[in-house]
Each structure stands twice: as structure tokens, then as C-alpha cells.
Amino acid sequence: MSFVALAFAYLRRRWGQALLSIFVGALGIAAVATALVGFDALPQAARRAWGGVDLVVGPKGSALDLVLCCALHVSEPRGLVPTTAAMTAVGNPMIRAAAPIALGDNVDGWRIMGSTPAILGVYRAKIASGQMWTDKLQAVLGASAARALNFKLGDSFVGAHGLAAGGESHEKFPYKVVGILAPTGSALDRLVLTDIETVRYVHVEQTKAEIAEKGSTDEENVADLPHGATAVVASYRVPTAAAFMPRQIDATDNLSAASPTLEIARLIGYVRPLTIAVTGLGLLLVVIAASGAAIGLLATMNARTRDLALLRALGASPGKIAMVAFAEASMIMAAALVLGSALTAGLLLIGRDVLADATGLLLQPELGWNQIAMLLLGTISVTIAAAAFPALRAIHTQIEDLLQS
Amino acid sequence: MSDHSAFAALTTRGVVLGRDGRTFATLPDLKVARGRSVAIVGASGSGKTTALMALAGVRAPAGGAICVEDTALWGLSASERDRFRGRRIGLVFQSFHLIDAVSVAANLTLAARCAGLPPDSERMDHILEALQITELRRRRADLISHGQAQRVAIARALFNKPAVVFADEPTSALDDLSTARLLALLKEAAANEGAGLVIATHDRRVIDSVDEIIELRSVQ
Numbered sequence: 001m002s003f004v005a006l007a008f009a010y011l012r013r014r015w016g017q018a019l020l021s022i023f024v025g026a027l028g029i030a031a032v033a034t035a036l037v038g039f040d041a042l043p044q045a046a047r048r049a050w051g052g053v054d055l056v057v058g059p060k061g062s063a064l065d066l067v068l069c070c071a072l073h074v075s076e077p078r079g080l081v082p083t084t085a086a087m088t089a090v091g092n093p094m095i096r097a098a099a100p101i102a103l104g105d106n107v108d109g110w111r112i113m114g115s116t117p118a119i120l121g122v123y124r125a126k127i128a129s130g131q132m133w134t135d136k137l138q139a140v141l142g143a144s145a146a147r148a149l150n151f152k153l154g155d156s157f158v159g160a161h162g163l164a165a166g167g168e169s170h171e172k173f174p175y176k177v178v179g180i181l182a183p184t185g186s187a188l189d190r191l192v193l194t195d196i197e198t199v200r201y202v203h204v205e206q207t208k209a210e211i212a213e214k215g216s217t218d219e220e221n222v223a224d225l226p227h228g229a230t231a232v233v234a235s236y237r238v239p240t241a242a243a244f245m246p247r248q249i250d251a252t253d254n255l256s257a258a259s260p261t262l263e264i265a266r267l268i269g270y271v272r273p274l275t276i277a278v279t280g281l282g283l284l285l286v287v288i289a290a291s292g293a294a295i296g297l298l299a300t301m302n303a304r305t306r307d308l309a310l311l312r313a314l315g316a317s318p319g320k321i322a323m324v325a326f327a328e329a330s331m332i333m334a335a336a337l338v339l340g341s342a343l344t345a346g347l348l349l350i351g352r353d354v355l356a357d358a359t360g361l362l363l364q365p366e367l368g369w370n371q372i373a374m375l376l377l378g379t380i381s382v383t384i385a386a387a388a389f390p391a392l393r394a395i396h397t398q399i400e401d402l403l404q405s
Numbered sequence: 406m407s408d409h410s411a412f413a414a415l416t417t418r419g420v421v422l423g424r425d426g427r428t429f430a431t432l433p434d435l436k437v438a439r440g441r442s443v444a445i446v447g448a449s450g451s452g453k454t455t456a457l458m459a460l461a462g463v464r465a466p467a468g469g470a471i472c473v474e475d476t477a478l479w480g481l482s483a484s485e486r487d488r489f490r491g492r493r494i495g496l497v498f499q500s501f502h503l504i505d506a507v508s509v510a511a512n513l514t515l516a517a518r519c520a521g522l523p524p525d526s527e528r529m530d531h532i533l534e535a536l537q538i539t540e541l542r543r544r545r546a547d548l549i550s551h552g553q554a555q556r557v558a559i560a561r562a563l564f565n566k567p568a569v570v571f572a573d574e575p576t577s578a579l580d581d582l583s584t585a586r587l588l589a590l591l592k593e594a595a596a597n598e599g600a601g602l603v604i605a606t607h608d609r610r611v612i613d614s615v616d617e618i619i620e621l622r623s624v625q
Contacts, residue, residue, distance in 0.1 A: 001511040003518065006504070013506035013545075310502050313463070314561075315491015316519035317484055 003320055007327035010304060017303070022335045024295075025382075029340025033375055034347050037365040041348075045355070045363050050260040051123040051186030052097070054242065057086045057249055058231035063258035064267060070101060070231040071260040073111055073187040076163060077103050080228030081255060083196075089249050090234045094241035097121030098234035102199040107157050107175075109165035110145045112192045114199030114229075120181075122235050123188045129153060130179030136198045140179035144189040151177050159202065172209060173202045185364065196229065298386045304328065305393050318395045322387075329387035333379050414439050414569040414601030416472045420459060422452045422621075423467030430621045432456050432469070437569060437601035437617075442592050444612050445605045447621040453605035454573055456621060460603060461494050461571050462486045474568045491520025495562030495570035495600065497591070499577060501554045505547035509538065509557050512546055513564045520565050528564065536560045536594060555587055559594050569601040576608050584610045 001009070011018045050071040058066040059079040068075040083100045090098040099122050102114035117132050119125075130153045133140060141151055151157065156174045161167035175194060183189055236242060242259060249257035308321050352363040367375075413436045420432040430452040437443050447453050458464035460471055462478045471478045473493050481489055503512050513532070514524035533539045536556045541549055546557065562570050572591060576584040588611060595602040604611055612618055 001507060001514045001518070001524075006507060006511070006515060009506045009511070306502070307504050307506075310498075310504065311515065311519050312487075313490075313496055314516050314519035315487050315489075315521075317487055320519065 003324045004327045007324050007331060010307075010328050011331055014303070017299070018332060021299070021332050022339060025333055025336030026339035026343055028291075028382075029336055029375065029379060030343035030347060032378060033340065033344040033367070033371075036371045036374065037344070037348060037367055038351075041363045041365045045185065048185035048364075049187055050264075051125075051184055051188055052235040053122060053186075053233045053260055054236040055090070055095075055234045055245055055249075056231050056258045056260065057081065057089055057234070057255055058258070060254060060256045063256065064263045066231060066256065066258040067260045067263040069103070070233060071187065071258075072264075073113075073190065077230045080230060081232070083227065083229040083232070085252075086229065086232040086255060089252065089255055090232055090245070092241070092245065094236060094238055094245060096235050096237035098232055100196055100229035100232045102196050103163060103230045104199060105159040105161060105170070105202065106163050106165060106167065107159050107192055108149060110149060110190060110192055111163055112139070112159050112175075112194060112199070114194055114196035116196060119188075119193065119233070122233050123184055123186055125184050125186075125188055126182045127179050128182035130177070133178055133193075133195050133198075136195060136201050137173060137175050138178040138194065138198075139175040140181060140193045141177060142181050142189040142191045142193070143183035145192050146177075146180045149192075151180075153177055153180065170202050170206050173205060200227070298389060308391065308393075308395075312395065321395050322391045325387040325391035326383070329383045333383040337379055413437060414441075414474065415460065415603065417460070418470045420456070420469030420471060421467040421624075422455050422459060424455065428467050428624050430456070430623050432459075432466075432621060433619050435619055437603060439568070439599045439601055440596040441617065442595070442602040442604065442615040443617045443619055444615040445603060445619050445621065446607060446612055447623075448607060451621050451623060453607070453621060457571050457573050457603070457605045460569075461496060462490045488521055491516070492522065492565050493568045495565070495567035497558050497562045497570060497572035497575055499574050501558040503546040503554055503557055503561075505545070508543050508545055509533075509541045509549065509560075510543060512557060513561050516561045516564050522565060528566075532560045532564055535597060536590070552583070552586075556590065559591055563594055563598045563600065566598065567600050569603060570595050572602070572604045574606055574608070575604065576606065576611055581610065584608070585614075588614050 050067070053071045056066045056070045058070060058077075059081050061078050065075060065078055069077050087098065087100060097118055099115045099118040101119070103111060105112040113119075120127075120132070127140070128143065130140070139157075141149070145151075149157070155177045157177070158169050158171050158174050160169045175192075175198075181188065181193075236245070242261075246257035246259055249255050304325065308324060311324065312318075312321055348363065348365045352365070355363055415435065415437040417432060417435040419434065421428055422430040422432065430447075432445070435443065445453055445456055455464065459466040460478075462471075462473075462481075465479055473489070476489060476493070478486060478489070503509075504515065507515070510529060510533075513529055517524045529542075530539070533542055536559060538553060538556045538560065541553055541557065546554070549557065562572075570591070575591065576587060579587060591604075592602060592614070602615075604615065606612065
């Protein structure tokens with residue numbers, strides 16, 4: 001029997017203890033790996049959330065509101081802008097793509113956004129199946145919305161008034177699903193797109209129908225229904241546009257420009273103490289998990305001290321004693337590394353779906369070489385630390401103590 | 406390579422025992438021939454185990470010379486002495502100290518590995534047969550009886566064909582019958598393998614059954 005086979009026999013003999021050590025080690029590795037990946041992937045996912053939208057042009061008011069409503073799609077619109085004026089404002093060679101957007105309805109809480117086909121250019125989005133709309137009441141669904149609503153091409157649905165579920169249904173104006181977008185990782189994935197004219201059409205026709213049915217409506221004069229858009233979103237062709245375009249638009253009487261990058265950076269600045277606290281807590285968890293892994297391994301290895309001292313009495317050199325201790329610790333940590341990697345992959349997959357459904361953020365976790373090296377270095381360090389202690393103890397055990405016990 | 410059989414298994418001259426810089430006993434000069442048994446006796450705490458440790462090359466004596474066959478044990482470097490102990494010295498522990506996680510056979514082959522020797526299957530067959538434990542070969546060490554464990558411990562001590570076997574208080578927890586059986590087994594196995602046997606003990610039953618008795622002399 002070789003010393004490596006002896007190490008394996010130890011694992012088999014006390015498999016419960018070994019499994020516990022492997023499990024604790026795997027949790028520690030998963031915690032560290034998830035943190036390493038998450039710390040990078042989350043901000044990247046947030047940056048992807050507003051996709052290619054570099055500029056939002058809306059009515060005068062809070063720039064942050066504009067970004068939250070029209071780039072991240074997490075708040076309510078504050079008013080309308082004249083579509084022509086807003087599109088004219090972004091009619092500049094420095095703008096790569098621009099599209100008006102109109103919000104106001106939803107389907108089961110998923111926002112219906114009226115726009116033009118140019119919106120795909122703004123987000124650099126692609127149709128995954130079906131096609132773009134060619135007529136009124138046709139819808140193209142973002143990837144997350146299609147998955148959550150379980151809509152397929154050819155399915156029909158009706159929208160409801162408002163941006164949250166529970167509004168008045170536009171029963172007489174069913175939409176037909178004609179296309180589904182490929183995932184972009186941006187807020188577009190959570191939207192149900194339709195022609196911008198459809199949004200106005202549904203509201204005008206709904207109002208007309210209500211007048212015919214009841215003789216009155218909240219929106220008495222159909223002709224007064226606004227012709228504007230909630231905002232115009234645009235992406236820059238050149239980065240220098242960021243220096244000129246917002247200032248130029250803000251100088252107009254009725255338009256305001258907002259940059260998602262600037263506004264979100266400002267927002268993150270406000271919540272920085274909170275993010276530092278969360279990061280600190282995450283690091284603490286990582287330290288606890290890594291310590292747990294080391295302690296579990298140490299407990300397993302400590303149980304070997306007597307046997308290792310015996311091998312010493314039988315003539316084994318300190319190198320051979322160290323080989324047995326390190327072989328067993330390495331087997332445990334190698335198994336923990338495999339299990340920890342699987343746990344990390346599982347956690348990130350679940351986290352990606354949950355995050356995508358809840359916020360539209362698309363995690364694209366990637367473990368870089370630096371992170372892999374850090375993870376391996378950490379695992380090897382824990383292995384050495386845990387194996388060295390019992391090995392040193394065994395090497396320095398007084399063999400007469402063993403003889404007399 | 407020298408012919409080991411031409412030398413006494415163990416020879417000592419002027420061995421002085423001490424601990425922490427204090428000398429507390431001397432060991433009368435000793436010459437143990439192959440196949441012979443010697444008991445080192447003395448009251449509890451008199452230094453019997455310390456003497457055994459010095460003779461086995463584990464702890465240096467305060468003075469004197471110890472030779473196993475033709476090799477001056479304390480003239481070797483630490484790593485040479487470790488290897489020499491594995492190859493030429495057998496140890497039988499008071500509570501056997503088998504490695505529970507592996508089989509009886511693996512306990513023996515590990516003794517060879519520790520000494521840097523390749524496991525010898527013929528030797529394994531021979532020693533297991535001699536100690537009548539062939540059927541235990543594949544059984545895990547924690548699944549055998551106390552009596553079987555005694556035999557395995559003796560087989561392990563003899564597996565590398567040592568010149569001398571040291572046993573420390575091997576009968577301290579045994580009744581008369583078990584003591585008689587163990588001593589007969591140890592003496593017979595050591596004699597058959599051509600090894601000298603040195604037992605540290607204060608047990609009268611052992612003292613009555615060995616070829617020679619050496620008493621530690623305390624230093625006032």
C-alpha cells in the first residue's frame with residue numbers, strides 16, 4: 001500500500017467526517033467564487049440594463065426620473081414630449097440611432113412600450129423568432145417577458161391601462177404576438193413592444209367605444225388625447241456626443257436630456273455607504289466560509305496525528321509523513337473544489353434567472369484567469385494550512401508517548 | 406554489504422540515560438545475540454522506556470555507545486537513523502497501534518514503505534503463516550480481536566527482518582494466560598526470524614521467562 005492509497009483509505013474509513021469536510025469546503029469555495037464572479041457580474045449587468053441608451057429626451061423635470069422611467073423602466077412617466085420636436089432634437093450625425101417611446105399600458109404587469117422599429121437599433125437588439133410589427137395591434141416581446149408570460153408566436157393578449165397589473169382591460173383591442181426578441185440583458189427584455197401608433201390607437205378607440213356605450217368617458221374629448229411620446233431614447237455614434245448633446249437639448253424650452261450613465265453614477269453615489277456595508281458583509285461571509293473549510297479539514301487531519309506518529313516510529317521520514325497528510329487534505333479539497341464549482345455554477349444559474357425575472361438584469365458570469373488563480377491559490381493555502389499543522393505535530397510527536405499509550 | 410548475521414543483534418557500552426540535562430540512570434553493558442531475549446527491568450519511572458527509546462534510535466542517550474549489528478546507531482544522521490530503524494529494528498507497542506483504516510496486509514506493507522523497502526509478498530505469506538493469521542490478510546485492522554491484533558503487531562515488527570525487536574511493557578494489561586501466550590509468541594517469532602528480543606518491563610511474569618535480565622541502575 002502506498003502513502004497516497006493510505007490517505008484514500010483514511011477518507012473511506014471516516015467517510016462521514018470526510019464528506020462533512022468536503023461539504024464545508026465546497027460551501028466556502030462556492031461563497032468565494034460566487035463573490036468573485038458576482039462582484040464583477042452585477043455592476044456589468046447593471047450597466048447592460050440600459051442597453052445602448054446613452055440619452056433620454058423627455059419633458060422638463062428630474063433627469064433621474066427620466067432615466068428610471070425610460071431607460072431602466074422601473075418608475076412612472078412624468079409627462080409627454082412632442083414627438084417631432086424631440087426627434088428633431090436628436091437629429092444629429094453624432095446620434096447612431098433614436099426612437100420615440102410611449103408608455104401607458106401593461107399586460108399582467110409587463111410594460112407595453114410603443115415605439116418604432118428603430119428601437120432595435122438603439123438597443124442593438126435582434127429578433128429571435130418571428131418578425132417586426134407591420135400593422136397595428138401587433139406585438140414583439142422582449143425575451144424575459146415572453147418567457148414569463150409564456151407567449152408564443154401567434155398568441156393573442158389584451159393590454160390593460162396603467163403600468164402595473166390590475167388596470168382597466170382594453171378587451172376590444174387584442175394584440176397578436178408576431179415576434180420575440182433575443183435576450184439583450186437590458187430592460188428591453190422585460191418590455192412588450194408595439195408600434196407607437198398602436199398605443200394612441202388603442203386609447204383613442206377605447207375612448208370612442210366608451211363614449212358610444214356610456215355616452216361619456218373620463219377623456220371626454222378624443223381630439224384632446226395627446227400626440228406626444230413619453231420620451232425619445234437615443235444612442236451615440238461617438239462618445240464626444242455626451243459632451244454636447246445633453247447641453248444642447250437642455251437649452252431648449254420644453255425638452256430635457258438625461259444620461260443613464262451619469263444619473264445612475266449619481267444614484268450609486270447616494271447609496272455608496274449601503275453598498276460598502278453589503279460588500280463588507282459579503283467579505284465577512286467569505287472569511288467565515290473559508291475558516292469553516294479550514295477548521296473542518298483541520299479536524300479531519302488532527303484525527304490522523306497518532307497514525308502519522310506511528311509511521312514516524314516505523315521509520316517514515318518527515319517527507320513521507322507530510323505526503324500522507326497533504327495527500328488526504330488535497331483529496332478533500334479537490335473534491336470540495338469540484339463540488340464548490342458545481343454549486344457556484346448552480347447558484348449563478350438560479351441567480352441569473354431570478355434576477356432576470358425580477359429586475360431584467362442579465363448576469364453573464366465569467367470567471368477570469370485572475371479569479372481562477374485566486375480561487376486555486378486560496379484553496380491550496382487552506383489545504384497547506386490545514387495539513388501542515390497535524391503533519392508538524394506528527395513529525396515532532398515524542399514516539400515514547402506513543403509507545404506508552 | 407556486510408553480513409549482519411556475523412554480529413550480535415544489539416551491543417551497548419557505557420550507556421547513560423538522562424533527560425533535560427540531568428543524568429538519572431545507567432544501563433549495564435549489553436550484548437543480545439540473535440534469537441535471545443532480554444528484559445530491561447526497573448520500577449515505574451526508573452527510565453525503562455527512555456532506555457528503549459535510546460536503544461531504538463528514537464531519543465539520544467546522555468552518553469555511551471549503542472550498536473545494532475555493526476552499526477553505531479547514534480553515529481547516523483537523523484534521516485539515516487529513521488531509515489535504519491525501519492529496516493533493522495522492530496517495535497511492538499503496548500497497545501499495538503495498528504492502523505485501523507487499512508487491512509492487516511496493508512499494515513505490514515506500510516512498515517516496509519516507511520523503511521523505504523518494496524513490499525515482499527512472499528515475506529508477507531511467510532510471516533502471516535508463521536503467526537497463524539493468514540486468514541486475516543484482507544481484514545481491516547479494526548475488525549479483528551485483541552489476540553489477533555497482538556499477532557499482527559508482532560508480524561509487523563518482524564516483517565522487515567529486523568535484527569532486534571523492542572517491546573515496551575507488552576503485558577501490562579494482560580492476565581496470566583494471555584501474558585504467557587504473548588510471551589511465547591514473541592519469543593518464538595523473534596527466534597524463528599533470527600532477531601534479538603528486548604522487553605522493557607516491571608512484570609515478574611516476563612522476567613521469569615526471558616534468557617537474560619538487565620536492571621537499570623539509578624544515578625544518585
